[in-house]
Amino acid sequence: MAAFGGTSLDEELAAVREWLPAEQIEALRPDYISVHLQRTRHNRIKAKLTPPEDYPETHLTLTLESPALPPPLLRKLTHQCEAVVAAAGEGPQVMPVLRHLHNFLCGNRFTTCWREVRRAAQLVTDHGGRVGLDEANGIVTMRVEQRGYGLTLRIEIPEAYPDVGAGFEVVRHTFPEAMMAAYSAQAEDAVRKCVGGQPWEDALRASNPIRGPGRKGGGSDGTPTVRVTNEHMRSLKHDVRFLKKVTDLRQVNARRENRNGTLVASAQDRRSARRTLSRLQKKEGAADEAYEKKMQELEAREEAIAAGLSADNHSDDAQPSLSAVVGLLVRKLVLEIPGEECQACGELAFPESPAAASLSDDTAPMRPCRVFCGHYLHWDCLNRWLTEPPFVRSCTHCNRRIYHPDWPSDYKLLERAWANQQAREREINDVSDFLGVDERFQA
Ligand SMILES: [Zn+2]
């Protein structure tokens, strides 16, 4: 082996042996060196160095491998190492290359989330936001807003990422405090689920704070939530005119006499009502079937999503969690929600200004209300949708069922409540007709 300036390759190999723990050395021969440089189990590079016969006059060649670093970054790092070798002239090259790689690993916290950071930065800058990157300390700062709704987010990538989840702090924001708190809590929960092995999209769905229709426990008003069964479906009539008529006919059939003992409906009337009722119910059968099919599709989709969350996609290894934080707090909360239309009325679900009264007043009829799928409707619009036929709708944004635990999901119950209300209103109208009260003066 050639020697130069008192340094032989043997001395370089001895220095490597002294510097690196034995388990990180795969091969250490004068013609081939293969070592693992690593800071954490995810943050590592395998370096293969091949010194030629006439080293160091002819420079060594090298290849780098890493499970964490994407190919473009690995290529860039390879070029840097080649420059280090070139700068060494005919001096020692092995240790300078390995030290360069070591410094790279120690000086860049983003090596374990390079793609995630790049994607997040792209998302923010594409929407006119600002991004600050501190590679040495693993800090990403983002400022982004839409229609005056915005936040400044400080994310910290820990040394042992992704085994330890991304930390974050909402430095400032313009959302209602309770709303921001709910989304922050969901993001924290999603990060924990990522560390537990769930891919971030699943972790976000699984951390949904809105209770789903299938889960136990009932609505917050104490109404038991009931899954749709075929029996419910058969008894459910969804056509408005049909519901009115059936309710009227049932009343004719049921009430022989009113309180004063006056005959309300004759036996003939009641018989005729029963016949019409049965005819109408048959006619409605076809519509029921189509409706039932739609409901089953919606139920099947919810079940598929729930099954996907619990089974296939779970890994024993911690999954990257930075994307969960950015996906929820930047993409969803800032870039999507403030621009979302209430699908019932077509107006923006959120008011013009984050300071608007309807946002802080939780009795305001036009306050935005988050449904199970994560989209927003005005409270009033949602109330109308969930208490009037057809009672069940799918979200026009994501095609999942529109559901909120504050309204019962028992359609039979909803149908009965609605039909009773309709009947009451007509009774009032009948009375006012009889008394000659003009509807315009009723108010
Ligand atoms: Zn609306």
Ligand SMILES: [Zn+2]
């Ligand atoms: Zn939706």
